[in-house]
Amino acid sequence: MDTDSPLCDPAPATPGYAAGDDLRDPALYLNRELSQLDFNTRVLAQAQDPRVPLLERLRFLCISCTNLDEFFEIRAAAVRHAADFGLPAAPDGIAPAQLLDAIHGRAAGLVQAQYECWNQVVRPALAQAGVRILGRHSWSARQSRWLRAYFRHNVMPVLSPLGLDPSHPFPRILNKSLNVVVVLEGMDAFGRPGHLAIVRAPRSLNRIVELPPSLRGKDEQAFVLLSSMLSAFVGELFPGMTVRGAFQFRVTRNSELVVDEDEVENLASALRSELVGRGYRPAVRLEIAHDCPKPIVRTLLQNFELGENAVYYIDGPVNLNRVIQVYDLVQRPELKYPPFTPRNRLEGENVFEAVGRGDVLLHHPFDSFASVLDLLNQAATDPEVLAIKQTLYRTGKESAIVDALVLAARNGKDVTVVIELRARFDEDANLGVADRLQEAGVQVVYGVVGFKTHAKMLLIVRREGRRLRRYVHLGTGNYHSGTARAYTDLGLITADADIGNDVHLLFQQLSGLAPSIRLKRLLQSPFTLHSGILARIARESQLAASGRPGRIVAKMNALNEPQVIRALYQASQAGVSIDLVVRGACTLRPGVPGISDNIRVRSIVGRFLEHSRVYWFGNDGKPELYCASADWLERNLLRRVETCFPVLAPGLVERVRREALRNYLADNLNAWELGADGRYRPCAPAEGEVPYSAQQALLDAL
Structure with a gap:
């Protein structure tokens, strides 16, 4: 792929400003809820884009509707609760009652745009393509008779x-x-x-x-x-x-x-009781x-x-x-994205031998999730494997991951699974998974009271000669075959002794009584990840203040943690060049003179949901690169169990930087840039510039 774009290089730094500037000023913070609605507007833009295949446009329209449902179920509901109980405003200073009105105004405009897209764009285009969704006033007499009979026989009795x-x-x-x-x-x-x-x-x-x-x-x-x-x-x-x-x-x-x-x-029993009343x-x-x-x-x-x-x-x-059903009912390949076959980097190999030779990096969906399944399936049947430990956040009711864990337990392996029952909207599925695992003899742990376990970890203990060796998979996404085809995520399979020992200690902490532990390679929420990020941002600030290059590039789903934002503002004031690829809500305001001149924020919305989290720090020519299960959100950094793991092999560091960072900074087709005014504007190729899509470049490289 071609990533020789000016956007890949640090922008010229502006002079530093006094550290006394008030970085808690509400004007420096965007509102998270309104920013989340803006993200949904960017999703809807895919439905309005004539470059996108027609049935995919329908799918994006339906996704924007589903996203809005979830926004009201969770985000708007939380604001209403805050208004009812007189809770204080967020760092942006908007009081909850005032925010409810702002949400209504923004959401009403989004709803109007959704139905204009449906009535004036997508539905007529589908009809022209021979896919008709018929309203009651367009039925012929024969259609009306058939539908009335269908109603009487299949609907009325219910x-x-x-x-x-x-x-x-x-x-x-x-x-x-x-x-x-x-x-x-x-x-x-x-x-x-x-x-x-x-x-x-x-x-x-x-x-x-x-x-x-x-x-x-x-x-x-x-x-x-x-x-x-x-x-x-x-x-x-x-x-x-x-x-x-x-x-x-x-x-x-x-x-x-x-x-x-x-x-x-x-x-588990309490959640089952709660689920009964959730709908009311x-x-x-x-x-x-x-x-x-x-x-x-x-x-x-x-x-x-x-x-x-x-x-x-x-x-x-x-x-x-609900119109999303049409996407599956209509088998018209020309109206959908062309299919692709992901790489299987471990196909036909003994996974343990391959990982023993060197770390394996997976970039989903371009690299097949089958590599993770191969690792687990081989572990389930390998007589030298003694134990398997895994976290599960979302995995689905019909899961090949769960099948492999059940097989491993039945083959006499010691299997422990930390399953997060409180994964939002997957509680019922996770309760079912927990029951199935327990019936197979798996030791099931429900995590830590008060902290959702969002970490993505798999640990395999294998006897090799006279010693035990640990094999580890760490990822940014869930152990879910379906989302691995639709989301971009990064995973690392390694036999590194230090990382293996860190993961071992984490599982002990999760399944025991949470003893204090010291990790050598990994950062962990809620203990060291937040402070570790702040320390690395501060280091880049000190480098820039001393006249050396300071550079931060990070990719994540959302950003709202106030201390991290203030640290980024201070880094910008010191002259650090900062590029952030934030898919969804972002409460940092870039481009404010004297505060965030050196910070650029962009969002990528395309065929795949951008889900990988990558943090890169220049470190005076000795760069550090981490992948994580955590966004830079308050909940992820302070109220969840998360993992942040380094990529150590130089070749893999460069690959992650090339594919997951530079590549996305070069996108001028699916990128949106956030301005100091809080508005997102779509990027477009400059005159003479070659159109470039980061996701398509990764597909073309297959």
Whole structure:
């Protein structure tokens, strides 16, 4: 790949400024929640980009909707909680109540852009390509008859409409479920006057239905959303009454599980109890059809205890993210990204012999996750392997990793797994994984009370002659075959004795009673990673202040830790040249004169989700390079168990720097640069400059 771009070299440093500048000034910090919404705008831009294959544009649109759901379930819910309890503002100085209004304004614009993209861009383009998503007003008479029959036979028997009256109070509405509020006129069989009714669509119903070939054009596929059928045929549920209006709505609820770990005897049991009620926790957002009468909107808001800054009017299906099913149902390769075959760096090899010869670096998805599976599968069947220890954060219900661990236990290996039950939205899957592992004889540990275990570690102890040797895999991403194909991540397989001993000590700490340990190679949250980052930033500052080059390049998912940000500001003032590739939320404000002139921040949004964390420090010509499971967020550095590991082999150091840092600093097609005003602007090739995509360059190198 060509990385000879000016962006790869340090920008000219500006003179240092006085250390007395107030680096806690709220004006120097962007708001994390608003920055997260900005990231979702960049995701939506992929759906609006005509260079992206059409079905991939649909996928990006749906991802932006799913991201927004999670934002309200977690981030906006936390802000609402802070407002209700009068908690203080974040470093940006925006009070929680004020922030809720700002979130509504920013999110409302994003929602409008999503539905404009759907109604005016993606849906018409799909229709032109022969993939039709048919609204109720575009059905032919034959299609309408077929859909009515489908509704009567496959939908109606599952529905339980509820008329609202004193004996039928407002029903409990499940988080993110599809519902219809119906305005009725007339009398029912008991002589009760019609007014309002609620129809809930159980999740057992298909959200999208494909029409048979006889009801669509040649070489076409046609789909109808369940929401359209409900709106069209809801009158079937109220015979003898007149439907004056039917309006889709959906409520989003706070989905953060709250378990007082100090008060529970069994975390797994407590989580199971919490999961039962998660879908009915306090509401944070109401989505409603744009033409719904105001009195009905007020009724819904009153029922959900929400204000006007929590309602979003939708011109289309309220559950637009469900259209993602079309991506899998339509087998049109020309409308998708071209397939690729990742490298398997250990294919056909004895993994232990290969790693014994030298460290192996994996850059997913360009390097196959099969190498990690090969390592674990060979360990599970190798008679010389005595023990396997692994952390699991997200791995999926059907996991080849879990299969290998079960096999290892059944083959007599001593297997210990530290599984994080509290991995958000994967709690239920992780409970199932824990049960399966325990049934196979695996020792399952649930981590440390009060600290999520987010580290990605695998340790294999193998007898080799008269000694025991440790083989280690450390990564920036989860042990999940699916995300390893969709996310960029880095992994290191090594037999380095010091790293192996560090990982051994970490597992002892996690499975024992957390003794104090001293690590030789690794940095660890919540103990040494935060201070280690601050120390390395300070070292670069001292180098620059003494007239030597100071240089920091780091890639991560998000950045908001105030002490780290202040240290970066001080480094910039000292003349350190700093490049940050931050995919998502970033609360550092770059380019502020006298404060952050020497800091540049860019975000890459492309085919793959950028997920690797890499920290590079110039160190006066003796560079240090680390990969980590941790972003530079408060939670990762101070409230989680994380690992940060060095890449030691010079050839691998250069490879990581080339592929994961310089490469992304050279991108001028999928990059966005953050300005001092807090706005992201898309990069474009300068006149005479060759268009360059970092992800495509890595694909082209396969």
